[in-house]
Structures are given as C-alpha cells and as structure tokens.
Amino acid sequence: MKDISMSLATTQSIAEIRARNKQLIDEVLKVYPEKTAKRRAKHLNVHQSGKSDCGVKSNIKSIPGVMTIRGCAYAGSKGVVWGPIKDMVHISHGPVGCGQYSWGSRRNYYVGTTGIDSFVTLQFTSDFQEKDIVFGGDKKLVKVLDEIQELFPLNHGITIQSECPIGLIGDDIEAVSRSKSKEYGGKTIVPVRCEGFRGVSQSLGHHIANDAVRDWIFDKLDPDGKPKFEPTPYDVAIIGDYNIGGDAWSSRILLEEMGLRVIAQWSGDGSLAELEATPKAKLNILHCYRSMNYISRHMEEKFGIPWCEYNFFGPSKIAESLRKIAGYFDDKIKEGAERVIEKYQPLVNAVIAKYRPRLQGKTVMLYVGGLRPRHVIGAYEDLGMEVVGTGYEFGHNDDYQRTAQHYVKDSTLIYDDVNGYEFERFVEKLQPDLVGSGIKEKYVFQKMGVPFRQMHSWDYSGPYHGYDGFAIFARDMDMAVNSPIWKKMKAPWKEASKAKLLAAE
C-alpha cells in the first residue's frame, strides 16, 4: 500500500499544475515502445482554458494486451440502450457468456412484476452450442422466440441482441424477425446487429441500438394512426436516463413539479409504448448525450421535435437545466421551474451546510463512461470539491468539446481511454482525495489507500440525479473520503525494529 498522505493540488498555481501534469504525461509515456507512446500521447493532455475541446484524440481502437476497461457494441446495445426497456424480452443471441456475465450489473430500476409483465432482471440467451455455430442459429432463434411467447405471454416485444458469432456465420436474424412478427400478428421484434467486434467500444453499440429503434419501431408506426393518448402542450420525453438506482424517478418528479408531463423514459423504467409515444413529444430532454444523441437528432429531423441537453447532478446544474428546459415553454412552466428551485433550496442548503465543510478543497479524479466525466463535475463543485483529472472510456470529440467549454477548469488533466497502468500512475502522482471510476478499477485504488466511488452504478447506492439524489451523493462522497479506515491501513511492525524485550529476564 502506498502512503498518500495529503493532496498537493491545492497548494500550487495553475502554471505549476500545468507543468507538473505535462511532465507527468511525459513520464508515463516513457515506458512504452515508441510506436505505442506516439499513439497514446494523442489521448493525454492538460486542458487549457479557452480551447474548444480538450485536445485529445478519442473513439479510436484500443491496443491489444493493454486495455480491458472498455466494453463492446453488444454492451452498448443490450447493456445500455435496450436492456432497461422493461416490457420487452431482450435475447442475448449467441453463446451464454456475454449475457450471463453482464447480468444485473447496471441496476436499472423499474416498476412491474418481474417474469410476468417486466423482464429487466431476467436474463435470456439462446445459449449457442457447437451445432448452432456449424449449422447456423436461425432455427434455434425461431424456437427461442416461440418459447418466449409461450413462457412470457405478456411480453410486449422482443429484441435480438447479436453476439459476435452471429455476424460470422451468416444468420439472417432480420428475416426471422420479420416472419415471426407476422406470425404473431405484428408483434414488435427487433433484430440488433450489435456484434461485439463492431466498433472500438460500446459506443457503436449505442448508435446501432438507436438505429434499430428508428428502423424497427419508428418506421413501423402508422404516421396517420390515432395517437394512443391525448397530447398536451407540455409533453416531454426523458432521453438517456437509465434509472440507475432510481435516477429517473428523482428526476421526473422535478419536471412534473414544474408543470411538464413526462410521456416517456428512455430507457430506464421505460416501455415499448413509451418509445412509440415519443414522436408526439414537444421536447426531448437528453441526459446521456453520448448514448442517445443519434435518435434525438433523428426525431428532430423526422418529427421536428427539438431536443435539449440537461444535467441533473448537483443543485447548480439542476437549476441551470430546469431554467433551460423551461425556456422551451411558456411562462407557466418558467414559473414552475423557479418554484421548484425555491422549494428545494432549503434541502440544498442543509446538504451543503453539513457536507461542504467536510469536503471543501478535496480533489477528485474521474474516469467513467457516458456523460459522467463532465456531468458530475458540478455536483462535486457544489460541495467545494475540485475535479483535477477526467477522461472518457468511450467518448467522442463532441464529448470533449462539451467538457472543455462547460465543465473543466484550466490545467485539468485529461486522459481518453486510459489504461490501468496510466491511470494508476496519474493517481499516484496527483494524489487525489477521491477517485470516481468503475468496478474494474475500484479495488486497485482502494488497496492503494485512495477513497473510491464507483461512478457507473453508484456503488449500490443512488439515485444521484435530482435534488434528492444530490443529498445521497453528498453523503456517499463524505462517507468515502472521510471514512476513518484510510488512516489505519499500515502495519505497525513494518517500521518496528526487532524484538525489544523478552519477558521476565
């Protein structure tokens, strides 16, 4: 265990920090072979105020034998976008491993009777055997679809999430989907070509999944069909909130309290009917830009629905977002936003009064996926904490633009697609008071004696969105940073000299 006794960051000037961070990057790159060093150098930088992005390359394929933090396209589609749609059955199509290993790790909460009308925490796989690989799996898929219809008759639709072999053995899952859909009277069956080898990370999986919604849901809607609900001028859809630990619930209430009607949640606690209803929304509000900007842009283009990004982490960003969303509506909603902000101010004050003194000046390093590498920064700052390094697991340049323009401070260390070695070195040198990253990194840093929070799944806690989520976020960060155990890790005998006295001599 390394001894990280204090944070250095706060005692230095911006220029000093920048110089140190630059030097740190150079040091880290030194151990690589020249070619690798050149490649990785493009992903590491120190942010400079005023620049339009963070100056790093992103969304480039990882190096074999170097990184393992990223997922794959299947993870992006099944794990992120489609999996939380609760009333559809999502088949992990191919061998058993992919679905099994990721089963239940994302904590997408939902309301419903599991196994009857909701299926999120169940796991379905066609469990390919050798013969399916050799002779093709379409026949098995037909049988699987029939069985699901029989075992779970109340399902509202089925998606087929392709695993790697599907793309190699020439199965025609689209044809199977079409024919079975017809057979079941037009049932929604969505084939998704999210084989794991596609793209450089889960990111392409998001895109493929978005496209599947477009092609297999939206394009099948009857444009002249009667809407299934009475529209109002205040209908909005939440896009890109996966309801981790209840996030969407603690968000939705704020929208409702300001006078909006939430007609769909994409996709945490969401349903097929909600997906289908969304083209009637007046505004799509987009939390996770990375995973759902594609479908939002499509709806803007095709249905003329505007979309706006928002950020419900921490009171500053929440207030800013509520006002921004209200800006798309009339005064009634604008007043509603102000009323909501005012209503929660006492709670915000209480949380800050309690935790800010305990967290003021503490430094944080982040390395996460989706929107979090930038979105959570405000919440930390509301507590007086400072994010001194951040990076995206699978971000694109538009993510780094948003990060640079709205979030990070001058001299912040930026690391795209960072690998374990680099991240450990950065943490070792920057000595942050907290690291926020994923489960795969968690135990490395904890064992180094660095307080750590899983910032993908909120480490069994949450929600973190909305005002109530902020209270939980603050408590959790305090619990991590200020746990008494960090001071107790070192064995006394390491310094102890040899036996000093022998009894009774």
Add this chain to the structure above:
Amino acid sequence: MKDISMSLATTQSIAEIRARNKQLIDEVLKVYPEKTAKRRAKHLNVHQSGKSDCGVKSNIKSIPGVMTIRGCAYAGSKGVVWGPIKDMVHISHGPVGCGQYSWGSRRNYYVGTTGIDSFVTLQFTSDFQEKDIVFGGDKKLVKVLDEIQELFPLNHGITIQSECPIGLIGDDIEAVSRSKSKEYGGKTIVPVRCEGFRGVSQSLGHHIANDAVRDWIFDKLDPDGKPKFEPTPYDVAIIGDYNIGGDAWSSRILLEEMGLRVIAQWSGDGSLAELEATPKAKLNILHCYRSMNYISRHMEEKFGIPWCEYNFFGPSKIAESLRKIAGYFDDKIKEGAERVIEKYQPLVNAVIAKYRPRLQGKTVMLYVGGLRPRHVIGAYEDLGMEVVGTGYEFGHNDDYQRTAQHYVKDSTLIYDDVNGYEFERFVEKLQPDLVGSGIKEKYVFQKMGVPFRQMHSWDYSGPYHGYDGFAIFARDMDMAVNSPIWKKMKAPWKEASKAKLLAAE
C-alpha cells in the same frame, strides 16, 4: 460416544424385562451412600399391571448436590400459570436473575401487539439492588407499578411474582397491591407469594398461583354483576393448555367444530377477561391436571362447574377425549364429536401410513413435567412406538395413579424426580430409540448418540395437540429417530491401525 446399536426391549418377554429393570435399579442404587440409596429407592420402580399406582414416592424434596432438573415455586407460578396471561404485566419481583434466565423459554404463543396490549414475551423485573434488600422493596414496588401504568397504559392488570428475597425481608406486597389497585380505580393487581424456596419443585408454585386466581380474581368478582357476555349451553373453558407452539389453537378448533364455544383459555393466549368469564362455563376441560386441578376443583365446589380431564395427543386419545367431553352435552354435541373424528380420519390415516412403518417397534423413554409423562404415550403408540420408561419431574401420587391406570404397560420402568446420573444409566442400559425430556438433558443424550426430542417446548416445533399437531409430532419423531446422522458419529481412525503406507516408497 457410546455405541447403541439396537433396541433390546422388543426381543424379550415381560418377565425378562421386569427382571432386567429391577436389576438395573439395584445397580444404579449401588453407587449411593446407604442413606441416599434408601431415599432414592422409593422413587424407582417397575410398573406392575393392575396396580393402582406406579409404586413410587413422589413430591419429596430433592437432595442438595444431586439434582438440578427441577425448578422452583416461582417457575411454577410465573413461568407456567401466570406468565401466558397475555394482557397482564407480570413482574418478576426481586433480583434480576430469576426472570431474565427463564425469559422466553416456554414459547407460549399469543395473538396481540406486543408492548401495546400484550406482554408475554416482554420481561419485567424490579431488579432489586442491595438497598432494596436492606431497606425493603415495597417503595420500589410502588414505583414499578406506577411506571408500568405509564409505559403500558393498555395493560389489563398486573401480577407480582415474588422471588426468594421477598419472603425473607418482610415486604408487604399484598398491602401495596391493595392500595395501588384502589388508586388505579380497582385495577386488578395480584400479589403472588411464589418465592423459590417454597415447596420441593415448581409444583407448589402452580398451587400458589391457582390460589392467587381464586383470591385476587374470583373473590373480587361481583357475584351479582351482569355477565359481560351472553352465555350459551355450550360454553367451555380450556384449562391447563399453555399454547406451546400453538397447542391451544389446534385444540380449540376441534372443540369448536364439534359445536362447543370456548370462552376461555387457561392460560396460553389467555386474558384477564377470560379468567373472569370462566365461572360462567358449563364445563371446564382440563389438559394439564397437575398445574390446574386446584382451581378446577375450586370452581366445581364454589360455582358448581364440572370438570373433565382430556388428552389431545394422538388420534386414539383425541377421539376418546372428544367423546368424553361430548358426554357432558346433548346429542348435537355428541354428533359433532363423531363428525370431527370422521373428518380427520383421512389425515390420521395418511400420517400413520407414512410414519408408522418407519417408527414401528421403536422404543421411547420419557422424563418430563406436568401431564406429558403419561399424556404423550398414546401418541407414540398410535405410531407403533413403545414407551419403556417414564417419570415425572414434579408429579404427585395422583399423577402416578393416572399413569398406572390408563397409560403405562406392564414392566415399564418408572423413575420419579430422576437425576442425571440415574437417567443416563437407565438409557445406557435400556437403549431406547428415542429419549423425550428437557433441554437440560438434551445434549447429554444426543452426544451419546441417542435421538432426542425436547418434550417440554416441542424443541422449537409444534403444536403437538390435536390432529394437526399429531401430524407434526409424527414428522418430528421420525426426523429424530431416523436422521441419517446417528450412523455417522464414530471416527474411523479410532479403530484404524497405524499408518499403513508411505507414499512413493
């Protein structure tokens, strides 16, 4: 662990068994000093058919330093008779130990909201300190009564269960009871002089507790007062069922199904109002004769209520009892009894068909309190098992009379107030397939490799009364006798010779 490989009892003639049992008693007595041997000899015998009792002395004080199985008068009053009355608070009056140690060991089930209107599983004590001993505890008692009134205002009455010191320091708990009762508007407050040193066992405690009901409940009733309920010709009271594991509930349903109305349960799941209602019963039906014959006789004498003993262990005795009880009533009830017996016959058949083949011929030795040393014999016999020895922890001669006349077979070994040494020797020699006794004996016999069931509290199981109880009883006895573990206890290396081979030599 001793090797008890098979039961001998079944292979011998009655005469042989009698001779063996006599010899066994002689052997056991041999180790005592002459005086003790003489005293103990009177408590041990072999039953002879046709005798009116079992030929043993009973209800005589135990020998210091020899036995510890018996309880004391406090146990008989607080632990048995009064404790289960659920809507009264029972104060263990004196030092903390007595009540604390016995807390919750009897599993007297009840319906109610604990701490609000029911208090059975709470424990109250005046927790005497030295000053209370030196200066007297009446003042403290007053304070305790006031506190209970304040903390548990919905209690329907209070009893004061005296521990040893109370009788020695000259406290006047009767005066305190009277004065506080007056102060609380006639609240029922019952002082019970059940100091532990009185009598030779818990048995005197039962008697004292019965007398306290007579003196402090019945004698305070207004004989001309309007009854609090509309009497019917079919009103009965269950006397002496403590609802261990739900016994009274599985009994009561049978009485109700035959057309009777149960107006009181004494005292499992019973209430003060039920005690008060009992003088209006048409018949008192008495399960535990030992602990409640006193009050039954009193009610017969004073209120003219007849009483009849019954036995709800095992279908033979249940049917006999139902008919006996019905004999006190009209044809409607008699028909009701037959209907009940018929209704449960299929259940009885199923239980016997399943378990009798597994238990046929297995032998049992009992040593228990109250009514069990005789009452449960029929249930064992219904399963084809044979009770080869039995004895009472605190029985009187009338218990042994009933045992001799209605229960035990010729040549059964009888042991009154048996101590650990004697009981172990008897079991070692008779090699029963099952011992039924108390928790204090349980682990001695289990470690000897003898299947054992606690027959005071049903070993966390039950109920055992009634037809449903019989099904559970049968399952439990089977599980004990036929558990595969009894065959596995012996270490292989005990016989094993020294190391036989050394690898690769």
Add this chain to the structure above:
Amino acid sequence: MAIATLPTKACAVNPLKMSQPIGGAFAFMGLSGAMPLLHGSQGCTSFGLTLFVRHFKEAVPLQTTAMSEVATVLGGYENLEQAILNIYNRTKPKIIGICSTGVTETNGDDVDAYLKLIRDKHPQLAKLPLVYVSTPDFKGAFQDGWEKAVASIVELLVEGPNVNGLRDPSRVNVLPGCHLTPGDLDELRAILEDFGLRPSFLPDLAGSLDGHIPDDFTPTTIGGIGVDEIASMGRAGWTIAIGGQMRRAAEVMQARTGVPFRLFERLCGLGPNDEFVTFLSEISGRPVPSKYRRQRGQLTDAMLDAHFHIGGRKLAIAAEPDLLFDLSSMLHEMGAQVSAAVTTTQSAVIERIKTKEVLIGDLEDLEELARTKHCDLLITHSHGRQAAARLKIPFYRAGFPMFDRLGAGHQLSVGYRGTRALIFDIANLVIADREENHQPTPDRWRPLAALPLTSGHRSAAERSTA
C-alpha cells in the same frame, strides 16, 4: 469521552443484565473436573443451567444446594455440607466452585465459615479445592461475577513464587474476559503458539464448551484448565489480561507471583490486534509470522470492502462493558456512529466508548434510544431480536445469551481473522437489509396528496442531512 448514566426507572423492562451468580459459575466451567455449585434454591440453578444449555447447546454441569423453606429459616450450612459431600462422593470433582445467590445472601449465610466447619468435619475433603465467591444477584452483573471468581481462583489456587524463582519465559498466562467465546480462546491459543509461546488460559472455556463430543462422559466439566496448571501459573513470563474486567485478576496474579501483566482492553479491530501481535513479537523475540501478515492484509481488505456498508450506520448496542467497548470501537473505526449504548454495570472502559453517554439500563431503554436516534443497526444478545423486529432494523447477535441461533460458542471477534469474519457478517446483514427494505421506489418521490408541498422523499432527504 462517554459518561455513564444511571437508570431513572425502578422497573427493568426487558433486562439486558444477567446476574452475578451465573457469571461466577461460568468461570468455574472453564476449569477441568470442576463442579460449579449455586448456593440457593433449586430454581436459580435450574434457570441458570437452562440459560447456559440453550446458549452453548451443550450439557453443562451446575449443581444446587436446593435451599428449601426450612433450610432458609435455619441457614444453609446443612444443605451446603450435604451438597459438597454428595458431589464429592458421586462425581469426584477436582474442584468445587461455590457461588452465593440472592436468597442465601439476603439470609446472611456465612459461607466462608461454613466451609471451614465442613472441612474440619470431613477430613476427606482436605485436598479438594473449594473456592467460594460471594455473588449476590442484587449487586453487579454477570461480568462482575466472572471477575470476582477468576480473582478468587488466582488468589486461592496459584502458588506463590517458588524458592529458586525460576520462570519459563515461553509460558504466558491468559486471563480472558467472559465476553470471549470458546472460539475466541482457540483463536488466541493458535496465535500465541505461532509465536512459540505456551499459553495457560484461566478460565479455559475452549476446552469445555467448544461444542465437541468427548470420548467419555463426566458429570463435571469435560475440559478446561487443570488445578495443577493453575497452581503453576506463577512460573509464566507474562500475564495477558483481556478486557477491563480482568485487571483485578491480573493484579492479584502479579501481587502473588510477581508475574508482570499487560492488559488488552480490546482484541477486536485492526489497531488492538496490531498492538497484540507486536507485543507477542516483543515478548517472544520472534518476528510476526507471515500468516498474520497475510491475515492483517485480509482484514484491511475486508475493512475496505465493508467500509461503505458499515460507514455512516447509526449503531444501537447493548452489552456488558467490555464487549460494548470492543465492538462499538471497532465499528466506530469502520465509520459507524455509536448512537445508542446501554450496558449493565460500571467499568473503567466506559469512558473510552466513542459516544456521549452510556446508559446502565435495559433493552427497553435501548429500543427507545434506537427509535429516537433513528438507529439502523442493532447489536445485543438474543433478547434484542424483538426490539429489532419492531424497529425494522438489522440485528446482529452478540453477547450472552444467544439461544436462537446455532454456533454461539464459535462466534469470533478476536484476532485479525475474527475481526474480518465479524465485519463481513455485519456488512452482509446491512446489505441484505438494504436490498429487502431500502430500495428506492417511485413512491419516494410521489407527492403525498394531503401535503402538496411535502413530497414523499422528505424522510429520505432529511435522513441524509440529519
């Protein structure tokens, strides 16, 4: 620094405390061939015995002088004499340990004088140790009975320094408090032996109440430390006392024999065990074996794994002083708050408990404190189970008695390994509770109809700022 508060109630509701006589008797159960004897009415013994049997699920030796009404009037001499003779004749004990009870103390029996008379009258008892401890159950608590009994055993049975004053530095006396389980003692024995030390435990419950099946039966204890070994404890290099309650016995030992002692008030938690193994390393002159380096690593890792589950918990705990101090300190070091603490008797360790106030009280006090302080973890003996159910908070059983679960005698809290197991058990309880009872649902955010401006979340939010 905590202060000890005395109870204001006269009535104890759901008492926490076990009383002195069985605490004293318990100590004798850790001696080989011993027969503990309660001088009182047979109910005391019957109840106390039942309590031990239900806790350990073992046959337990305990005898009574069976004081009757007449005997009580006349004084207990005759019953005591008869009991000792009967035990002597029938069970051939190596030692009889006699504890008084409420009835004989109220009566004023002079047991020391009785014993002298009995010895005079029965010369065959000359070599049989008869250790008497005055343990009225209207004074002190279980821990006090144990403390007194062990001190008396040391006083009466340990031989003074021998002429040549020879000591064996590898021999160590261990005086464990009654809050340690047989499993704890075995763990400590293994640790000491791994340092090349040869420990003598007084009392040694591990030999007698560890839940094993002996080859043969004896009516007395089936294991424990022998009278001869006790006699020779003066030849040890050190005495290790565990728990504040054992200071007295350790001091008696030092006074009688000159053996120095070190008191470890706690042995649960990282720091206390660091001190402990460091001390063992010092007195043995051996480095800490790699096994313990590894176990230490496993413990710190367990602390990391569990800190977020245990951290921030509001603990309500009721136990005898040493156990209370030990467990609550460990959990405090894991980030829990000690919000409600109740104990049985006065002790020097109370002021070091990491809370404001420690109430000498009962389980009703604990329940009430836990309710008003919104505690979310309850620790006490088995009788706390109903309070926990009423409070709907997770319940960890610790202390005596634990009659409603198996394995009480094997529960560990000492050592790195024991602390690790304890931390996992408690954290898993908390995790299960969260899964079953505290998952967020939309209802938490759905405004209540009657209170338009107070949405359902309030309780949650307020909790985290409380």
Add this chain to the structure above:
Amino acid sequence: MAIATLPTKACAVNPLKMSQPIGGAFAFMGLSGAMPLLHGSQGCTSFGLTLFVRHFKEAVPLQTTAMSEVATVLGGYENLEQAILNIYNRTKPKIIGICSTGVTETNGDDVDAYLKLIRDKHPQLAKLPLVYVSTPDFKGAFQDGWEKAVASIVELLVEGPNVNGLRDPSRVNVLPGCHLTPGDLDELRAILEDFGLRPSFLPDLAGSLDGHIPDDFTPTTIGGIGVDEIASMGRAGWTIAIGGQMRRAAEVMQARTGVPFRLFERLCGLGPNDEFVTFLSEISGRPVPSKYRRQRGQLTDAMLDAHFHIGGRKLAIAAEPDLLFDLSSMLHEMGAQVSAAVTTTQSAVIERIKTKEVLIGDLEDLEELARTKHCDLLITHSHGRQAAARLKIPFYRAGFPMFDRLGAGHQLSVGYRGTRALIFDIANLVIADREENHQPTPDRWRPLAALPLTSGHRSAAERSTA
C-alpha cells in the same frame, strides 16, 4: 442413483452456466506472475473481468486481444501477437495463459500455429511459457474450462521424471477443482501441513484471490503457484485431486511423472473428511493430530445441533457438477431431501447425486422445479436470489458468482471446520426463516368461510404427509 437429463428448451432463461473461457482464465489466476489473456473481442474480457471483480472484490488481471471487425475478417494472428508483446514488454509476466472465445473459435483461428509463428518471430519470448487452451463458449461450462486449463498447464509445464527419479515423499501435489474457494485452499494447506506434508496447489487461488492487500502492486496476479514449483511437481510423493473435474489433470500428471494420485470427489461432510485425514495419516505416517480429533468432535456436535433444522428440508440446488455433488450429499447426510437439482455440464459424479434426476438446465428450470416440488431451501449462486424471493424460501449462496455479499473468497466448505461453519450457516438460515415466516397462528386453524369442511390447516397437514 441420479440420471442426467438434457434440457428441452432452446432458450436459456436465467442461465446457471458460466462459460468456458473465463473458467480457463480463472485457472491461470492461481499462477504467480500470470497474465490470463482472452483471445476475442474486448467485450468478453470486460464482462468476464467484471464478473471476477464483483465476486472477489479484488483487482483481477485479465487481458484481451481486442479483436476488431477488421481483425475478425483477417484472422487474429496480428492481435494475438501484439497483445503478447505488449503484455511481455509492459508487465513482465512469468506466464501468459491464452483462452479462446466464441468469436475466434467461430472464425477458426489456429492459435497453436500462431503461437509457433510468434515464438519464431520474437526470440525474446523463448523462455516465456505461453499456455493455450481452446475454450469456445459454445461448448461445456466454467468447470470444463478450468479442467482443460489445469490439464494443459500440467502437460506443458510439469517436467518429466528426472534421471535419478528422486522423490520427496513429504511433497504432495494438490489439484483443486474450481468449486473450492481461496479460503478452502488455505484450510487444506493448513491440514496438510499439520500432517508434516508440504503441498503444492495447482492452481493456487489462495495466494492470489484471498482478499489481502499486498505490499506492492503488480499488473499480473499477486500470488499463486510459481512456474518453477509447477515444473517440479513430478518430485512429489502423491497427487491429491479434489472434485471429479480434476481426474483428467491428475491422470496427465501421473502419465508424465509417475506420481500416483488419489481423487477425492468431495471434501464437504463428515465421511469425506474422515477419508481425507485417514489418507493423510497413511501417506504421512503420522497419527491424526489432536486438533482434528477435536474438530471432528465439533463437527459431529454441530451435526447433532443442526439435524433437526436441516432434516426433512426439501432442497433445490443448482451448481456445477462437483459443487452440486458435494453440497447436496452433505445435506442429504444431514437428513435433507434433494428434491430439485440442476447443473451445467456432464460429469461422472452426477450419477452419485442422491436424487432421481439432475437436469442440465438453467435457473428458470430450478425455480419451476422448486415450485412444483414445494422445496423449502434454495442453494445456488447469487443469481438465484430473485427466484428464492419469488418462492419465499430461504436462500444460501454457493458457487460463482457471489457478487451481492462480502467474503465470497473466504466461504468454507472443506474440512471438518469448514463443514461445521457451513452447517451452522444453513441451519441458521432455516431457523430465521421459520421464525419469520412459519410460526403457527390461529389462522392456520380457522376454517375458510368458502370451504366449510376444509380448514386452513390443510396445507400444513398435507405438507407433513406429502
């Protein structure tokens, strides 16, 4: 005698099975300085890694060849080469263990040939062991991957008999199945050492995944058996294989080196451990140490204490074959009925499972069987928790993964002590379930209004005659 039934469903709902590649990778985690490498798309590694990390709550080394779309088209040679070189340069491993995955197997990558090429091209790798195991995840299960990997390690790394044929009879090879935890291995190590034997565990997860905090970080495994020690296993006196899955590796060992083996299919329960210590006593020439005599007594006592709680329970259990056989047999010996049994793959031990039929199936099958057979105890890995909740029966977690509780790596089932702990844990679950859910109430006897002759008790009564 049980028969194995194949599944009739095409769709696996709530799969029980983990697939082969990570079973193979897992074996390499028990080697010192090892880097397991999955040859496939990076998702496989990411998911598998997450699974291990969640189970052990440890940093786990696992690398990927990160097969992209293009690489998949061209074949994996280049990615494999690059991965090996990067690992070699950056982490200086002592060994790289390569497992194939669905994508590369479907593609038909000839990894053996690739490795030969890579070695030819990069002479600096000459001394680096590269062990390849073919583990397509469309065949077999976790246990099979482990079995193959260990057999390959023995085949490739153990040296044949040396010229003088010298053996050290005190050395014993232990080949543990993947159903044993790091805690189990430590327990076995202690037992063997107490007989004076010096065991080599292959693989040795206890050194690497026991949840300790090492002094320094390495990107590879932080412990486990070294390559040199593996090479010398041919000099041991005996090989002990644990679990039917290890027969293959033991046979390879014997074939290569002549070291005889003894297979223990089970090490949970009284009988299996009696056999085990008797065997150790025989091969060591030492009597069974008193410690184990005592532990045996403690186990039999625990069995007595628990038999009435576990006896008669209707068990539903799903696990890989060896674990299923071991746990279900032990519980059967405690008097439980094995009413529903589901496993992942074929095995010779299946026919010895004490039930009629063992289904090779999923957790939905288990749930359905448990429902129709009225089971009242469920045992499987953590994914069974929701089935247990739906069935409202107590749930004991066993097997891999166990991500929702702490201490998975320390859970014991082997040895007298481990069996004892397991029995207490399961019995206490049953006790808690009875207290919370099965107390008799008057409602059980109150006749239902609609069914005048069928009182509410029926279900209870019928249950006990079922």
